[in-house]
Amino acid sequence: xxxxxxxxxxxxxxxxxxxxxxxxxxxxxxxxxxxxxxxxxxxxxxxxxxxxxxxxxxxxxxxxxxxxxxxxxxxxxxxxxxxxxxxxxxxxxxxxxxxxxxxxxxxxxxxxxxxxxxxxxxxxxxxxxxxxxxxxxxxxxxxxxxxxxxxxxxxxxxxxxxxxxxxxxxxxxxxxxxxxxxxxxxxxxxxxxxxxxxxxxxxxxxxxxxxxxxxxxxxxxxxxxxxxxxxxxxxxxxxxxxxxxxxxx
Numbered sequence: 459x460x461x462x463x464x465x466x467x468x469x470x471x472x473x474x475x476x477x478x479x480x481x482x483x484x485x486x487x488x489x490x491x492x493x494x495x496x497x498x499x500x501x502x503x504x505x506x507x508x509x510x511x512x513x514x515x516x517x518x519x520x521x522x523x524x525x526x527x528x529x530x531x532x533x534x535x536x537x538x539x540x541x542x543x544x545x546x547x548x549x550x551x552x553x554x555x556x557x558x559x560x561x562x563x564x565x566x567x568x569x570x571x572x573x574x575x576x577x578x579x580x581x582x583x584x585x586x587x588x589x590x591x592x593x594x595x596x597x598x599x600x601x602x603x604x605x606x607x608x609x610x611x612x613x614x615x616x617x618x619x620x621x622x623x624x625x626x627x628x629x630x631x632x633x634x635x636x637x638x639x640x641x642x643x644x645x646x647x648x649x650x651x652x653x654x655x656x657x658x659x660x661x662x663x664x665x666x667x668x669x670x671x672x673x674x675x676x677x678x679x680x681x682x683x684x685x686x687x688x689x690x691x692x693x694x695x696x697x698x699x700x701x702x703x704x705x706x707x
Contacts, residue, residue, distance in 0.1 A: 468663055469536040472525070475662040485664065489671050501675045505650040507689050508625035512554040514609060515541055516631030516638050516658075518593055519559040521586040523632075529576065532661035534632055538592050540657040540683050541630045545593060547687050551694040554622050556615065557595055558637070559587045561603035607640035616648065626650040628686060629678065633660030635669040642677040651678035654686045 466482055477485060496502055518538060524531045548555055562584045579586075589595050602613050609615050619627065627649040629642055638658050645651050653673055660666050674680035 468659065468666065470532065470534045470659040471663050471666070472532040472661040475532075477663045482663075485667065489667060493671060493675065496675050505652075505679055507652065508650045510623045511548075511551075511626040511628055511652075511690070511693065512556065512619060512622065512624040513544060513548040513628045513630065514556045514558065514615075514641070515545070515593065516558050516609060516629065516641060517560070517633070518557070518590050518631050519587050520590060521560065523590045524586070527586070530661075534659050537630075537632060537657060537659040538590060540654065542592060542594075544628065544630060544654060544657055544683065544686060544690075547690040547694075548628075549596075551690045553690070553693070554619075554624065555596075555599040556602055556609075556618070557589055557593070557599060558602045558604055558609045558631070558641075559589060561605045562587050566605070607637045608644045609637070609641045610644040611640075619649065624649065626652060628652045628654065630654060630657035632658065633665075634658050634673075635660060635662070635665040639669050639673060639677075642673050646677045652686060653678045653680045654683035655680055656683045 466486070467476060493502065518534075518541060521527060521530050522532075523534055523538060525533045545555065562579070564579075589601070595601070600618065602609055602615050604611070604613055606612055627645050629638060629645070629651060630653075631638060638653070638660075642651050642653065653670075655670070658666075658670070670680055
């Protein structure tokens with residue numbers, strides 16, 4: 459069982475990739491100060507919620523959620539739990555739901571990136587790319603199999619979302635600095651992007667903190683998960699053509 463996080467630490471990640479205790483509070487203070495200075499320069503405007511939301515769950519498959527996989531996995535149980543709460547609300551609100559995982563195929567030719575991160579699988583280990591069972595994915599919730607960090611690159615996710623009339627994409631999952639960030643980057647020019655703070659994470663504390671700030675400054679509204687749950691509840695109680703737009707701040 460994973461040990462309880464120390465005060466002021468993130469409730470997820472790998473213990474060996476955490477910040478030293480003496481650096482944590484100074485870094486958090488520095489990032490807060492950076493945000494203030496960026497806001498003074500006109501960054502971090504709010505996009506707010508739109509009228510037609512969809513939820514996407516990035517890479518909460520066993521390859522990433524099983525901490526025994528030292529290469530890619532870590533303790534992201536809190537992220538899974540927060541995402542499950544959002545999934546439950548999204549299902550009640552009857553909004554579109556998408557999941558992503560890695561498009562594992564032994565026949566895919568190698569790429570230069572293969573030299574950066576080793577992914578040497580044994581026969582049968584492709585099951586690691588199955589979604590974590592805690593998500594309780596339903597048959598009408600699409601799985602996007604991707605070969606790149608972004609859920610948009612090389613897939614038809616954009617076409618799916620526009621066909622559904624989606625204007626707001628709620629992004630959850632892992633990892634903040636890689637696939638979550640890349641998906642937000644590709645989504646931001648077409649959709650209002652909302653990132654529930656507690657429902658994204660990764661193995662490395664400093665990578666999470668820095669990239670989440672970057673997402674909030676330039677790509678999406680990073681908001682408490684409770685704000686998103688309130689929006690989905692209001693959406694449920696109103697017609698899909700007149701969904702309310704509460705402030706995400």
